[in-house]
Amino acid sequence: MIRKKICLLGAPGVGKTSLVRRFVSETFSDDYLTTIGVKIERRALTVHGTELQLLVWDIHGEEGSLAIAPSFLRGAAGFLLVIDGSRHETAMTVVELGQRLQAMDTAGPVVVALNKADLVSDWSPIEAALDKADTPIAGRTITSAKTGSGVEDAFTLLGASILAPSAT
Amino acid sequence: MSAATGSVAELRTLLGWKDYGDELDHLRAQVTLLERKLTEQQVTDETVAEVLPAAVQKSADASPELGTSLVAPVTQSIHRSSRDDTDAMAEALFPVLGRATRMMLSELFSDGSSSNGKSFTVDELYLIERESGIPMASLVSSADKAEDADVVSGMLEGIRSFVQDSFDADDMDGMRELQVGEVTVWVEWGPHAILAAVLRGFPTQEFRFEMQRMLEALHTDFDEELANYNGDPESLGDLEPRLTGLRDTAPAPKKAASSKWLRGLLVLVLFAIFLGIIILAAVGLLALTL
Numbered sequence: 029m030i031r032k033k034i035c036l037l038g039a040p041g042v043g044k045t046s047l048v049r050r051f052v053s054e055t056f057s058d059d060y061l062t063t064i065g066v067k068i069e070r071r072a073l074t075v076h077g078t079e080l081q082l083l084v085w086d087i088h089g090e091e092g093s094l095a096i097a098p099s100f101l102r103g104a105a106g107f108l109l110v111i112d113g114s115r116h117e118t119a120m121t122v123v124e125l126g127q128r129l130q131a132m133d134t135a136g137p138v139v140v141a142l143n144k145a146d147l148v149s150d151w152s153p154i155e156a157a158l159d160k161a162d163t164p165i166a167g168r169t170i171t172s173a174k175t176g177s178g179v180e181d182a183f184t185l186l187g188a189s190i191l192a193p194s195a196t
Numbered sequence: 197m198s199a200a201t202g203s204v205a206e207l208r209t210l211l212g213w214k215d216y217g218d219e220l221d222h223l224r225a226q227v228t229l230l231e232r233k234l235t236e237q238q239v240t241d242e243t244v245a246e247v248l249p250a251a252v253q254k255s256a257d258a259s260p261e262l263g264t265s266l267v268a269p270v271t272q273s274i275h276r277s278s279r280d281d282t283d284a285m286a287e288a289l290f291p292v293l294g295r296a297t298r299m300m301l302s303e304l305f306s307d308g309s310s311s312n313g314k315s316f317t318v319d320e321l322y323l324i325e326r327e328s329g330i331p332m333a334s335l336v337s338s339a340d341k342a343e344d345a346d347v348v349s350g351m352l353e354g355i356r357s358f359v360q361d362s363f364d365a366d367d368m369d370g371m372r373e374l375q376v377g378e379v380t381v382w383v384e385w386g387p388h389a390i391l392a393a394v395l396r397g398f399p400t401q402e403f404r405f406e407m408q409r410m411l412e413a414l415h416t417d418f419d420e421e422l423a424n425y426n427g428d429p430e431s432l433g434d435l436e437p438r439l440t441g442l443r444d445t446a447p448a449p450k451k452a453a454s455s456k457w458l459r460g461l462l463v464l465v466l467f468a469i470f471l472g473i474i475i476l477a478a479v480g481l482l483a484l485t486l
Contacts, residue, residue, distance in 0.1 A: 031346065031427040033328040065358050068350035081427075083330060083350050099357035103328025105427070 029072065031081040032190055033103055034136075034183075037096065038110035039121040040088075043143045046173035047110060048086045051183055066100055075187040082187060096125075098132065106136040106166075106190045108182060113148035113170075119157045126163030137166035137189035141182045145172035287387045290415060316397030318443040319379075322349050323414070323435060324390045325425050329353025332389060332422075332429055335439035352383070352392055386411045388422035399446075406445045410438060 036044045045067070052069040067086045072079065087100050101107075107129060109122040126138055140158065142151055151170065158168065166189040171178035255262040278285040321335040322345060331349035356371045370390070374381040380399060384391045384407045391411045393403075414435075415422060421431050429435075 029428075031330045031429075033330055033350070066354045068347050068354060070346040070350075081346060083328075083346050085350065085354070097357055097361040099361055100354070102357075103325065103330070105328075 029079045029081050030191075031083060032105035032187075033083045033085060034106045034108060034186060034190070035085045035087055035101055035104045036108050036110060037087055037122075037125050039112070039115075039118040042110045042112040042115075042118050043173045044110050045086050047108075047141065047143060047171060047179055047182070048084050050173045050176055050179045052084065071183070073184060073187050075184060075191055078191055080187050080191065082183060084183075096128075101129070101132065101134060104134065104136050106186045107134070107138045108141055108186050109138060110141045110143050111154060113142050113144045113151060113154060116153060116157070119154045123157065123161040123163055126161065126165065130163065137186070137192075138164065139166055139182060139186040139189060140168040141171045141178075142168060143171045143173060145170045145177060146174045283387075290387055290412065315447050316395050316399045316403070318393055318395055318403075318446045320348075320394040321439045321443060322352070322392045323439070324349045324353065324392060325422075326386070326388055326390050330425075330427055332425065332432055333435040333439060335436060335443060349392075352381070356383075382407065384408055384411050386415050386422075388425070389414065393442075395446075403446055406442055410442050414438070 036048060038044050048067075048069050052071045065088055069084045069086065070081060071084065072081050074080070085100060085104070087096060109125055110118075111122050112118045122140060129138065142148075142154060155168075158165065167185045169178050169182045169185055171182050173179060252262065274285075319337060322331055323333040324331055329350045329352065331345045334345040334349070336345060355374070359371055370383065370385040372383050372385075374383075378396055380395045382393045382395060382399065382404060384404075389411065391407050391414075393399075393407060395403075418432055425431065
């Protein structure tokens with residue numbers, strides 16, 4: 029089975045840890061969990077017939093800062109950037125994180141998760157902001173860690189982008 | 197043909213002389229070719245490359261002159277290379293330096309580095325990709341732990357990253373030891389992979405050397421595979437026998453049987469002393485009675 033490291037990034041409170049919990053163990057807690065530094069989980073997926081073990085690095089996002097230890101990102105095959113749909117400013121964080129990844133010359137594809145779908149009815153402002161952003165994005169998907177909708181799709185999309193030849 | 201030329205040829209035939217005309221023509225053509233090659237400086241890289249290895253070997257066999265004259269330029273080149281690209285030089289010397297250092301340390305501490313009767317066990321071994329923290333191979337005690345190998349490997353890399361970033365540690369140094377209670381984690385660093393061992397007891401310096409030897413051997417045997425690792429452990433083949441071999445170099449814990457044997461001996465001695473006292477007392481009592 030092929031193993032790949034992926035990193036979850038985004039502003040604090042966007043639901044990164046909840047997405048991971050939903051993805052790896054199908055359990056979910058409404059309690060807000062602040063991660064410190066990094067937490068690593070794993071989950072096996074089958075993408076287009078290829079068995080893939082994703083090692084998910086849930087990286088702590090500091091309030092008001094884009095500072096991320098570069099060594100946490102090293103060797104990552106892909107990135108899932110998470111936006112809280114109910115807070116438009118978190119989309120800007122994702123755009124800036126995307127630019128930062130580009131500047132760091134990271135090779136992996138970027139997928140954006142538009143999270144908290146259970147709280148948002150209109151995604152058009154965020155979609156428009158992402159359309160204008162000069163950041164290469166392999167795909168975007170709407171998710172809700174609370175209901176579980178779209179979570180599997182987000183990670184599968186990232187896995188497929190990693191395995192696709194164009195992603196390398 | 198004139199009558200004179202014809203008669204000379206006839207005379208040659210009669211005398212049995214061989215006509216070397218063709219050979220002479222061939223030799224003339226060869227000379228012309230060589231002259232042209234020399235004139236046109238046809239001594240190319242290819243022609244030199246053809247004779248160079250044998251020429252160097254012959255020269256070295258004949259006298260040390262060539263080696264002596266090469267010392268200065270080779271030294272300069274090494275200096276320049278190590279200044280321009282430290283990593284390349286470090287990677288090239290990795291298998292050699294480790295061995296040399298171990299030999300030196302073994303000599304220095306030949307009396308004190310032994311286990312001194314202490315023992316330890318190797319609970320788990322992980323070969324981890326240096327860049328990503330992804331496990332390449334692992335040796336653990338149970339299937340449950342095998343599933344955890346991904347997370348354990350990643351967390352080791354996470355802890356290293358945290359320490360390195362927090363304390364501005366040099367990337368080349370890496371984290372070599374973690375200790376929590378009676379569990380010790382030793383980590384050895386290679387250019388493309390790291391080897392981590394979870395140990396209990398009193399690990400010896402010799403085991404550290406064994407870890408280094410294995411990591412160097414893996415970098416020698418799988419240099420390209422490790423450098424271009426794509427997350428598929430099958431690209432490295434079955435590494436379990438190698439990891440098992442490393443685990444088995446740990447000195448086995450002393451068996452409880454030996455202490456049981458000692459206890460048995462002690463009981464026997466005490467019983468003999470007790471018996472002796474009884475006999476002496478009996479003899480003394482008998483003497484008094486008589």
